[in-house]
Ligand SMILES: O=P(O)(O)OC[C@H]1O[C@H](OP(=O)(O)OP(=O)(O)O)[C@H](O)[C@@H]1O
Ligand SMILES: O=c1[nH]c(=O)c2nc[nH]c2[nH]1
């Protein structure tokens with residue numbers, strides 16, 4: 001189990017992805033963007049809009065064995081779809097929502113060694129594999145993305161205290 005959770009709302013994700021676009025704009029222009037599915041799709045769409053990039057390619061990597069939040073049982077990653085339109089990555093931006101252990105990043109970097117790799121969030125174990133990121137969280141923090149979560153009723157504090165006593 002992770003020691004901490006870091007909750008990202010849609011608004012915050014939009015702000016953070018735009019902050020990443022600000023960092024990237026002076027490094028371009030880019031020929032196109034490669035989104036690492038699935039988590040990279042929404043940040044890539046926001047960044048493509050800000051950088052006025054029209055060519056958006058995808059690379060699909062699945063890391064089998066990952067369980068529920070925080071259980072990082074990592075197996076051999078499989079590339080389900082290579083990023084054919086991006087060649088060796090020269091002139092392309094490679095986007096993911098986050099880098100954690102770096103397993104996904106290593107596989108995708110080997111496919112696109114010349115791409116500029118950017119993520120919105122980064123954890124210490126993987127951050128050296130990323131060229132640009134916005135927010136770092138600790139390794140024992142699980143980032144809760146808006147597409148993986150839903151609002152739910154919260155028990156009032158007074159009732160929680162009664163339950164605990
Ligand atoms: O640095 P790592 O330890 O590889 O973890 C980071 C990767 O994990 C998540 O993807 P996930 O494999 O859960 O698939 P998804 O994007 O399809 O949800 C996230 O979107 C990154 O791609
Ligand atoms: O939603 C997620 N949050 C994380 O912190 C994480 N790390 C790897 N994969 C992840 N997925």
Ligand SMILES: [Mg+2]
Pocket residue numbers: 036037038039040096104
């Ligand atoms: Mg992913």
